[in-house]
Amino acid sequence: MVEVFGAKPKIPVSKKELSAAVLKANKSLRVKNKKLENRAKEKESQLKALDNERKSLEDGIKSLSSNIELLNDEIVKNNNILRKERPKLAKIKTQVLAAISKENSAQSNFDKLGKESDILAKNMEKMNSDLAIVSTLKSEIKLLKDDKKLGLKELDEVKKEMHLRFDQERDDTEKIKKWCAEIKSDNKIIIDYILKGK
Numbered sequence: 001m002v003e004v005f006g007a008k009p010k011i012p013v014s015k016k017e018l019s020a021a022v023l024k025a026n027k028s029l030r031v032k033n034k035k036l037e038n039r040a041k042e043k044e045s046q047l048k049a050l051d052n053e054r055k056s057l058e059d060g061i062k063s064l065s066s067n068i069e070l071l072n073d074e075i076v077k078n079n080n081i082l083r084k085e086r087p088k089l090a091k092i093k094t095q096v097l098a099a100i101s102k103e104n105s106a107q108s109n110f111d112k113l114g115k116e117s118d119i120l121a122k123n124m125e126k127m128n129s130d131l132a133i134v135s136t137l138k139s140e141i142k143l144l145k146d147d148k149k150l151g152l153k154e155l156d157e158v159k160k161e162m163h164l165r166f167d168q169e170r171d172d173t174e175k176i177k178k179w180c181a182e183i184k185s186d187n188k189i190i191i192d193y194i195l196k197g198k
Helices: 015-101 107-197
Strands: none
Touching: 015 107
């Protein structure tokens, strides 16, 4: 018979009982270690999923930014066209008014004015169409900006959640490491005791 750890009161324990206790403790530790490994794998998978979600949001925001730049370029182009057409329309209008005020206008001038009026109408239609396009583009840009803000907000929320989860996982890992160290220390004490008993 041997005494366990020299504790008081002294309890007699046989080597066979002590060996059985150590085997049982080792078996329990193997089960717990397996659970810890499975939990670590599960946490790693969750972190990968969060990282993929973050990358997807960033790609969406980049795509929105690219579309906004294209729309801005189109608006600038249409504004330049409108600026070029306005002087022509003003000139045609002046010519039409001058021709009407003349009492002795010839038929040829009348035909010319008719053609110029047609050009004016077409230019007016084009200008109205361009203005409608500009208005539509502005609305789309506003929607895209709103989508971008929403996407950035969602990305910030995901980042915050990832940081919180990372901090929690780090705390859990430290607890697990501490627990494992305690178990290893207990095992060493038991094994040393067994070896001394031999």
